[in-house]
Amino acid sequence: MxxxxxxxxxxxxxxxxxxxxxxxxxxxxxxxxxxxxxxxxxxxxxxxxxxxxxxxxxxANKEEAVLHHIEVSALEWFDMLRTRPAGEPIWASLRHVAVSIVSDPDRDLTEAFAAAQLIESTPSVVAKKLEVHHSLVRVLGEAIAERTGTDIDRDLYPNLLQSAVGNAVTAALNIWTNDSEGALSPKQLVEDAFDQLQAGLPDPREQNTN
The missing domain is CATH 1.10.10.60 (Homeodomain-like)
Known part of the structure; x- marks a missing residue:
């Protein structure tokens, strides 16, 4: 309180x-x-x-300073999720947060991805990133558990959901950064990612035959 x-x-x-x-x-x-x-x-x-x-x-060191933006971004997800209406379905809440973040005109997604690539290519930072990542995943997972009436330490659901959503957004933004023609916006890709997740990731071959 x-x-x-x-x-x-x-x-x-x-x-x-x-x-x-x-x-x-x-x-x-x-x-x-x-x-x-x-x-x-x-x-x-x-x-x-x-x-x-x-x-x-x-x-304490330069590695912590470089990782600071990851902490800020993750905590922003947490703060935005906590402010969503209590009765809103968790999928709708997470979709709103993700789309809001990637659609923010004041956010430089290209710069953020460049920083992420820098971290992944630097062994000393990757080691510290794992420590930070563990604690931040816990924070987001607890927020999801709170909204869904589940237990982060006993139930798979909040753990699976935060992992699935986080990786889906990352996958969508990876495609966006590699799209030299700029055919799709980050918002479109993230929306599509959520659509596929909520549909249970149906096999595209089965969809194409319908």
């Missing part, structure tokens, strides 16, 4: 969040241009316009 009734963050907290975000963006930007091995905490701090000491107040 405390989370629900908590006041809006004050100016100091907002500044802290902005500094953390700026450091995360700076880390990704430098890693993309130089390679993560060549990036230092000093360079990240300078890029963000703060001191190295400030950097270490927020992150």
């Amino acid at each position: 405390e989370c629900v009734t908590a006041p809006t963050p004050g100016l100091r907290d907002q500044k802290k969040a902005a500094t953390r975000d700026a450091l995360g963006v700076a880390a990704v930007t430098l890693a993309k241009s130089r390679g993560l091995d060549a990036v230092t905490a000093d360079a990240i701090a300078a890029e963000a316009g703060v001191s190295t000491r400030t950097f270490h107040n927020y992150f």
Whole structure:
């Protein structure tokens, strides 16, 4: 209940969040241009316009800074899901959240995918990503369990659903980034992904014969 009734963050907290975000963006930007091995905490701090000491107040190392955007994105899913109407079917809620995110005109999906590719290609970051991923998957799974009256530790449903939806959105965006002709939008692909999931992933060959 405390989370629900908590006041809006004050100016100091907002500044802290902005500094953390700026450091995360700076880390990704430098890693993309130089390679993560060549990036230092000093360079990240300078890029963000703060001191190295400030950097270490927020992150233990550069890998944590690079992973920051993943945490922000995952927690955004959680926050948006928690604000959906209580009586709304879980599939409708998750579809709304996913479509809203990929349709956001202020969100640079190309940049986000480039950052994801950077992480996947850097062994030291991948190792830390697994730790972060585990905790964030748990958070989203608990939100789904809460809305569906299931138990994240005992029931398959919330675990399967968060995994299926997460991978479906990733698959849709992978197709979008590889579509040189730009025939389909991220929104169209994500909508199609949800349609297929909710239909039980029917065999396309069977559909074509009807």
